[in-house]
Amino acid sequence: MSRKRIGEILLERGAITTAELDAGLKAQRQTQQRLGATLVSLGAITEPMLVQALSEALEIPVVDLRAVAPDWAAVHLVRARFCEQHEVFPYALESVGGRRQLVVAMTDPLNKSAVEEIEFTTGLKVSPRVAALSGVRAAILRYYHKATPSPAASPSRPAPSAAPSAARGAAQRPAAPPAPSRASPPEDDDEEVIIGEEVPPGENTARTSLAELIGKREAQRRKKRGKSESKGRSSSTSGVLDDLEYLVGDLREEPDRVEELERKFWALMRIMARKGMLTNEEFTRELDDTDEG
Incomplete structure (x- = not known):
């Protein structure tokens, strides 16, 4: 997988200008969001453009989470809090060369630390897919918190990537019709997959x-x-x-x-x-x- 950053990829592909990248990096330091979501919220790039650019540059397939029925065996493997923090959603298990892999929708496929933690805690190799942030957040709300996603979950309105209190409030709204599943939905758990303070993305320490x-x-x-x-x-x-x-x-x-x-x-x-x-x-x-x- 490429070691370039999202900003470099978008800049090289002409999706954003140097000025827009600088503005995005400056805003990111204040919001603590990932750069892709920050650029979308600033209007420098649209969510579909971001997803397509990452998919083509990294040669990773795109997944539309609205069109898939997640495998609960996959969903159960990663905690909701971790998914919220890293903006990922595990939705399927596949067999490649006789070995099982966990298919994970990611807004940032370059988030190597998230991939490593998932692989370590599950014992399965991660097979990433590029997904829209709004789709990942909607899937987390629906399948982890059993809540109907609202338009406010769109990345056009900045929101913290990990917001358990908001998710719990959303859980009070009427639940969406049950999706096809092989097991009952996992209970929300505030415990982190691995306890510790992660170094912010891009920070050299x-x-x-x-x-x-x-x-x-x-x-x-x-x-x-x-x-x-x-x-x-x-x-x-x-x-x-x-x-x-x-x-x-x-x-x-x-x-x-x-x-x-x-x-x-x-x-x-x-x-x-x-x-x-x-x-x-x-x-x-x-x-x-x-x-x-």
């Missing part, structure tokens, strides 16, 4: 620097492990796998399981770094103790 360092170490370990597969495990790549085997048993005969656990391990490291639960010194001392070459 020691936490984000550490998260990037962990990402580089993960890429290096994967590359070394790939080279050593035909020769057996080398001492330079055995550290993480040894730790995993200590926790869950011998994994030498389960390569698929090794890959899944390693992915979750590195995702956890990055999540802890962004939430201030891991320092650079701790990472260097406990985890980065092998050759970096």
